[in-house]
Amino acid sequence: MILRHYARRGRIALSFVEPRADGWFAADDLLAAFSKGVDLAVVSQVVFNTGQVFLELPALIAAAHAAGARVLVDVYHSLGVLPVDVAALDADFAIGGSYKYLRGGPGACFLYLHPRHLDGSLTTLDTGWFAKREPFAYQRPDPPQFASGGDAFLESTPAILPWYQARAGQVFTLAIGVQRLRAYSLLQQQRLVALLRERGVDADGGTRERGAFVIIRDAHAVELALVLQERGVHGDARGSYLRLCPDVLTTDAELVAAAEIHAAVRADRNI
Template identity: 50%
Template sequence: MSLDLALSGLGNEPLDEGLIRAHIAPLFSRVLARQEIYLANHSLGRPLDHMVDSVASALDAWYGTMDEAWGHSGWMGALTEYRRCISDLIGLDDPRGVVPKTSAGQGLRAVLNAFPQDRPVRVVATRGEFDSLDFILKAYGDAGRAEVTWVDPRGLDGTVPIYDGADVAAAITPGCDLVVVSQVIFSTGQVLPNLNQVVQAAHQVGAKVLLDTYHSAGVFPISVRELDMDFAVGGCYKYLRGGPGACWLAIHPRHQETMRTLDTGWFAKRDVFSYHRAEPTEPPFAVRAMGGDGWLESTPPILTYYQALPGLRFTLALGVDRIRAYSLQQLSFLRQHFKAAGIPHHAPADPAAWGGYALVPHADTNGLVQRLKAHGVNTDARGGHVRFGPDLLNTSDDLARAVEVLKAQY
């Protein structure tokens, strides 16, 4: 059965366990055959059964038609569809402004490599950025290619470090080129408050903002256009159920023509298959494609789009607002059960100001995660907290049982 047909029975009603059991769970029969309570959905999302058919169709086209597989109804079509889905998901309203990348870090490097090379790029970033972006900025710093001002958390909410966009805004001074911030802090789930102040302060001094949407895209509705973001990066392997390698850099139309990155290749050329080569008398930019296409790179990893598309279509068909409403109910259920069981946990004053998982502090998070896993509860940990990330496939029985196991192992 096609995904659209399978989901058509859902209508537009809010999600509940009955609807999910009838219309959604059957689409995940392979992953649901696992005998465990999977609560690491914020880390590696659960794939649809359709992913196998989707990837197989790309391979069938290769076996059956060889080079014709590249056609617009084939591999190039999947690339176009991937860009459209991401544009819809993040509210870019410009599919060609979505540049497929194999990692979020690759997106950051493409942006860093679009600034003048004769001086370091002056960057402001928080200490809460994910390891990959943190490491890339530090590597650029070591090589003298970036000067980074790091913004620390301003305090604690219980055991949880708290960042504020106002502090990022205060660190932006004239001469700043680029601000790198996460919309949701990966280690705690905090939605960065006062993001509008960051954008305002950056634009006032002519700096650009790159937003990491890895823990927000697919978690709650976002519009990078409304936020007036210059760039955004993100990827599909968590909430979007698309596996590793399916990432993106989104570029505001105002920068697509005016900035040029060195991270380029022949797919960024105006007429890719004309094999026209720029000669020294003709600058390479003269043959570059217009708009976001000019930011493409070399031969793309086509199978990745087939791997990611079922999860993206599923998310868009359900609607991120419906997914978020259900996720908030599940998180509230979990936190109530933590409380009833006397388990220390982060209890946010406003759960909507936090992302898709709940936090339990522990002195030995790795040991606790291993014990939970040995007892059939799959979670992970960052920065002194175990993260519990339900998705709509987790039943309330699952969640209640997970808390019982946690109580026994805490």
């Protein structure tokens, strides 16, 4: 949405690579877009609606760099789900937050910059007073004098409580380990997919090319999500994709109940 807004205001020229008919993005389509010449390529490591994992991400980043582009990786749906190493990926930038799989609640989000971009050669369009070289001097030099390193990208006065709230989720994730969380998530997804299919519901999830949630593709996904929430099954919908995400605390009995309630809702509504 932010990029679209910038494009409408003439700040950037924006183009999109669309998914194919099955809803998945093809690496070849992104590679073709890079070859046309771009300044910044924005790629999600895990796609928010289908759960597609870009297994080809290292090759995509390398190709973008070879074409002269910088790469911003969205890790919202991969951080805490998959082992994420932005340094190994050689990503220029990464954005993420704690409110999803790091179990930290809203408000604690971040921007990662590769060390090669900390020399002051890049500036951002939007900053706050914390980005000043001397924020507490209460001066307004013109042109602005930005802080060194990543501090030049800071916004205004940050909320402090969300960062303390987020720490518990980070400590939990580090204590358990992302590899163990991933393995358990895949087992839960596979169990839920099997339970749904036993009841005639076509679902996908639990494979290495998918993120942390099970999807059910249905034209009535938004309606289904609302009805399921009324009956105690808390999923959500993104377009025609219903998303169900078992958590580490989700019991097997809850997975069985979710499948039974889902099948009953479809039967009641003749979906």
